[in-house]
Amino acid sequence: MTSPGGVINNFAIHPNDPNKVAAATTSSNKVLITEDGGQTWTPWLLNLPSFSSLAVVWDSSDVNGLYLGMDYGVYYIDDTFSEWQIYNNNLPNVIINELEINNFDGMIYAGSYGRGLWASPVVNLILSAEDFLDGSQVAIYPNPAHDELKIVLEESLEADIRVFDMSGKLVINNSDVMIENHHSVNISTLTKGIYFIRINSNKGAVTKKFIKQ
Structure with a gap:
């Protein structure tokens, strides 16, 4: 060595x-x-x-x-x-x-x-939760993001959108959102750091990590 x-x-x-x-x-x-x-x-x-x-x-x-x-x-x-x-x-x-x-x-x-x-x-504690949606079917950008985070899906669906900070605290909660392939989430009030966005629907759930700058 x-x-x-x-x-x-x-x-x-x-x-x-x-x-x-x-x-x-x-x-x-x-x-x-x-x-x-x-x-x-x-x-x-x-x-x-x-x-x-x-x-x-x-x-x-x-x-x-x-x-x-x-x-x-x-x-x-x-x-x-x-x-x-x-x-x-x-x-x-x-x-x-x-x-x-x-x-x-x-x-x-x-x-x-x-x-x-x-x-x-x-x-990665929050990411350990079981996901049911194929992560490849969901994209987020830009990452890092400043004021707005965009969600891109392969198909439209109704979902709950939640954002958690590193401690697991819920900081954004948007319920029953109709995502028409593209959807924007306002993150302008968040402080700089690492967050997790979770999309829950009747077809399953997926969690993605992003940086707020």
């Missing part, structure tokens, strides 16, 4: 693939990932700020969710994102030097420097 460079502050082995490891380091790359047991390392800096990288942990979802504790809060990325996302749901923007996920209760626990222990639901 080769070194990813710099001092390793913390590392995490993927729960579903022991050859996949993430390392939080003091190097300029902040985070590096290996998929071959440490033979080669790929920088995962992307849009991370210039804070120290202190703690890292994978979740057990099938989209390779990765959480990073830094000098100023927690950041998150998975296969559906091209950049790191600020993950401040129930978590403070302070030094986070330890991260652990409890798969039994679906919570991530963050140990902070001088601010105690904090807990928050993992990102």
Whole structure:
């Protein structure tokens, strides 16, 4: 196993693939990932700020969710994102030097420097609900979105449209909406962050994740 460079502050082995490891380091790359047991390392800096990288942990979802504790809060990325996302749901923007996920209760626990222990639901907890609609039949755009999120269906149907924040709180509830292939949802009042939109109909349900910018 080769070194990813710099001092390793913390590392995490993927729960579903022991050859996949993430390392939080003091190097300029902040985070590096290996998929071959440490033979080669790929920088995962992307849009991370210039804070120290202190703690890292994978979740057990099938989209390779990765959480990073830094000098100023927690950041998150998975296969559906091209950049790191600020993950401040129930978590403070302070030094986070330890991260652990409890798969039994679906919570991530963050140990902070001088601010105690904090807990928050993992990102993909809401997505674990069983879906009946084929996700390929439903599209949302743009993603990320600012004031309006559009839903595109292959066929018209009547549905309830609900939007949840990262903690599972219902923030938008539109009942008995007739979706004529295309439908717009006003998200202008939402704060920036990660949300889940769920479409429930008599033909089933589907959940999609989106970013409000």
